[in-house]
Amino acid sequence: MELGMPALDAFILALAPVERPRVLFLPTAGGDPREDIARFGRVFGAWPCRPQILSLFRIEADDEPLESLILSQDIIYVGGGSLHNLLALWRAHGVADLMLEANARGTVLAGLSAGAMCWMEGGVSTSVGIPAPIDGLGLVSGSLSVHARQEPERGVVYRQAVQSGRLPAGWTADDGCGLLFRDGRLEEVVVSREDAVATHVDVDADGMLVETVLEGRRLEPVPQAVGGDGPLRREFEPGDGLGPREERRLVRQIRARTRAGGSRGWRRLR
Amino acid sequence: MEPKNPMMDDYVLDLSGVERPRICFLPTASGDADHYVVRFYRRFGGARAEPSHVSLFRRDTTAGAVEGDIEQHLLSQDIIYVGGGSLKSLLGAWRAHGLDRTLERAWRGGVLLCGLSAGSLCWFSDAVTAFHGPSERVKGLGLLPFSNCVHYDGEPERRVAFRELVVGGVPAGYGVDDGAALVFRGTELEEVVTSKPNATAYSVRRGESGEVYERRLDARYLAPPAPPVTPPGEVVVHDGRPAAAVRDPR
Numbered sequence: 221m222e223l224g225m226p227a228l229d230a231f232i233l234a235l236a237p238v239e240r241p242r243v244l245f246l247p248t249a250g251g252d253p254r255e256d257i258a259r260f261g262r263v264f265g266a267w268p269c270r271p272q273i274l275s276l277f278r279i280e281a282d283d284e285p286l287e288s289l290i291l292s293q294d295i296i297y298v299g300g301g302s303l304h305n306l307l308a309l310w311r312a313h314g315v316a317d318l319m320l321e322a323n324a325r326g327t328v329l330a331g332l333s334a335g336a337m338c339w340m341e342g343g344v345s346t347s348v349g350i351p352a353p354i355d356g357l358g359l360v361s362g363s364l365s366v367h368a369r370q371e372p373e374r375g376v377v378y379r380q381a382v383q384s385g386r387l388p389a390g391w392t393a394d395d396g397c398g399l400l401f402r403d404g405r406l407e408e409v410v411v412s413r414e415d416a417v418a419t420h421v422d423v424d425a426d427g428m429l430v431e432t433v434l435e436g437r438r439l440e441p442v443p444q445a446v447g448g449d450g451p452l453r454r455e456f457e458p459g460d461g462l463g464p465r466e467e468r469r470l471v472r473q474i475r476a477r478t479r480a481g482g483s484r485g486w487r488r489l490r
Numbered sequence: 491m492e493p494k495n496p497m498m499d500d501y502v503l504d505l506s507g508v509e510r511p512r513i514c515f516l517p518t519a520s521g522d523a524d525h526y527v528v529r530f531y532r533r534f535g536g537a538r539a540e541p542s543h544v545s546l547f548r549r550d551t552t553a554g555a556v557e558g559d560i561e562q563h564l565l566s567q568d569i570i571y572v573g574g575g576s577l578k579s580l581l582g583a584w585r586a587h588g589l590d591r592t593l594e595r596a597w598r599g600g601v602l603l604c605g606l607s608a609g610s611l612c613w614f615s616d617a618v619t620a621f622h623g624p625s626e627r628v629k630g631l632g633l634l635p636f637s638n639c640v641h642y643d644g645e646p647e648r649r650v651a652f653r654e655l656v657v658g659g660v661p662a663g664y665g666v667d668d669g670a671a672l673v674f675r676g677t678e679l680e681e682v683v684t685s686k687p688n689a690t691a692y693s694v695r696r697g698e699s700g701e702v703y704e705r706r707l708d709a710r711y712l713a714p715p716a717p718p719v720t721p722p723g724e725v726v727v728h729d730g731r732p733a734a735a736v737r738d739p740r
Contacts, residue, residue: 251521251547277521277576302547305583312582348587349559 221256221299221332226263227412227439228398232295232330233269235400241294241328242270248309249301249334252277256299269295276309290318295328298335303354304347306334316357323359333366336399340364342387344378346371353381360401363390368419370395382421383429389422397436409436491533491573491606497685497712498671499533502569505673506602511568515543518583519575519608522547526573539569546583561592570596572605572612577619577628580608590631597633607640610672614638616660618652627655634677637663642692644668652694653702662695670709682709 221229233241243264247256252275264271274289283289290296296319298306310316323329329339337343338356342363345354351374356363365378374392381387391399391406396416400408409418420432492498503511515530517523522545534541544560564570570593572580584590597603603613611617616637617628630638639652642665652665664672664679669686672679682691690709697703 249547251523253521253524275521277519277523277579279576304586305547308582308586309579312578312585 221259221263222396222412223259225396225412225441227442228332228396228410229263230267230442231398231410231439232297232328233264233267235328235330236294238294240268240270242272242292243295243297244272244274244290244293245297245299246274246276246315246335247299247301248274248276248315249303249306249338250299251301251305253301260297260299276313276315286313286315287318290315290322291325291327293322293327295330296322298329298331298338300331300333300335302347303334303337303343303345303356306338307354307356319357320359329359336366336393337364339401340390342381342390344374344381344387346374351377353377353386360404361388363387364399365390365392366395368392368394369416379421379429383423383427385423389420391434392419392421394418409434410439411436412439412441414438491529492669492685495669495685496533497714498669498683501671501683501685501712502571502602502604503534503538506568508568510538510540511602512540512542512566513569513571514564514567515541515571515573516589516605516609517543517573517575518546518589519577519580519612520573521575521579523575530571530573534571542567546587546589560587560589561595564589564592564596565599565601567596567601569602569604572603572609574605574607574609577608577611577617577630580612581628581630584612593631594633603633604671610640610666611638614663616655616663618648618655618660627660634674635661637661637694638672639663639665639694640668642667643689653704656694656696657700657702659696662693664707665692665694665704667691682707684709684711687711 233243245257245260245264247253247260250256257273260271260273272289307316310319319329331338334345337345339359340356340363341358341361342353342355344351344365347354363382365374368375378387378392382389393399394416396411396413397418398410399406399418400410411417416436418434418436420434422430424430503513513534515527517526517530520526527543530543531541542563544563581590584593593603605612611619611628612630614630614634614636615632617630618637618639619626619628637652637656637660639648642649649665656662666672667689669689670682670684670691672691673681673683684690691707693705693707695703
């Protein structure tokens with residue numbers, strides 16, 4: 221879900237061979253942030269599909285059981301965040317096995333960032349601060365490293381991992397680039413931006429890296445969808461009497477403080 | 491962090507025995523929900539404590555975050571405060587980051603561990619949760635070798651499920667009302683304190699022939715502090731806003 225550029229999302233939606241496909245969004249890797257849920261709602265809520273959210277932090281007693289919910293979807297769309305946490309939570313809730321089953325049934329499995337790498341044999345995650353190789357679910361042979369142009373330090377770690385054999389050969393992808401695998405094989409590379417590419421990274425018999433740039437098919441721009449996030453937003457708890465504007469302001473301050481590397485001096489927050 | 495009732499939070503700060511305790515919030519069970527973190531800082535951000543929080547979902551955005559930092563930070567705290575949410579998600583994320591071991595070390599090192607809802611269940615060997623439809627048993631960190639069931643007064647089906655599980659072999663343990671807290675020193679239950687006059691906790695155990703016993707425990711209500719005595723010559727005016735002192739012209 222690129223901000224204001226839903227071309228890749230529209231591409232994913234068109235992969236399901238049914239009218240009004242059921243699309244399940246899992247924002248697990250980000251800790252189910254409201255922004256991601258709202259953004260999914262705005263984009264998919266305006267399209268001819270049946271969007272749903274699965275929050276592993278807000279499961280209620282009367283919710284549909286995970287098994288029937290996951291196995292009844294046409295498309296499963298996984299959001300970005302911490303791949304480390306994503307896989308740990310999926311395993312804790314038994315979702316990882318259900319994804320294998322969904323894959324066997326032919327469900328379209330999609331995602332961005334951590335949500336893209338999770339399907340592969342491995343990737344490079346910054347879940348613990350510094351980029352490090354990590355194993356995925358292994359539904360697709362090969363590895364994937366995302367944000368290639370945007371976070372070059374990931375690519376360095378990725379190439380080292382492929383060269384050393386820690387990760388199998390695979391691909392790096394720029395933001396705005398999608399890789400379509402069918403039956404475990406790369407079928408097509410698509411891009412929503414002119415300059416986005418994927419790069420195939422392999423090791424030859426002498427242990428040298430061999431890289432091939434794959435230019436993708438440029439997707440037609442899709443107008444930004446409007447509205448439609450109403451029924452999808454499910455609040456966890458009201459923000460202790462905070463108005464939405466005030467809450468956003470405080471959240472921005474928290475984020476800025478977190479990025480600055482410390483969490484002290486909070487007394488001045490309000 | 492009960493809305494509009496700081497009694498339990500004040501009690502925890504007092505219990506640390508430190509003038510201005512370092513208190514670290516772990517909002518993991520909520521997925522590090524921003525508004526929950528905001529609430530924590532609003533509650534503990536005064537002059538009484540030195541608050542901080544650890545996010546397991548945004549470690550990559552923290553400058554200089556490396557493996558080991560979180561452990562060091564947690565071990566240097568006076569209080570570790572765990573928020574509510576999904577117990578399974580909490581434990582899954584903690585184990586993935588090695589926090590289960592870190593928290594045990596903190597506990598053995600004398601750090602005061604506390605929390606509410608999932609943040610209470612996590613310390614016990616067996617937790618009874620109602621998150622996935624029917625109540626189920628989840629293995630917690632096991633620092634306290636008992637079972638625990640929270641929201642005991644709020645969700646009647648939990649009470650039934652808890653008793654059934656104890657009959658079925660789950661270790662003896664405690665059912666706790668909203669507004670009540672169990673205070674353990676080591677693994678010994680020291681007392682039950684409450685932030686509501688009628689809240690309490692129950693000890694639940696299995697008898698020799700499979701019957702279940704439930705005993706209501708004595709609880710101490712943490713009454714709100716007595717209003718300050720008005721010095722002679724002053725009138726305290728309450729109008730819903732903070733009290734204002736008005737000097738008597740005499």
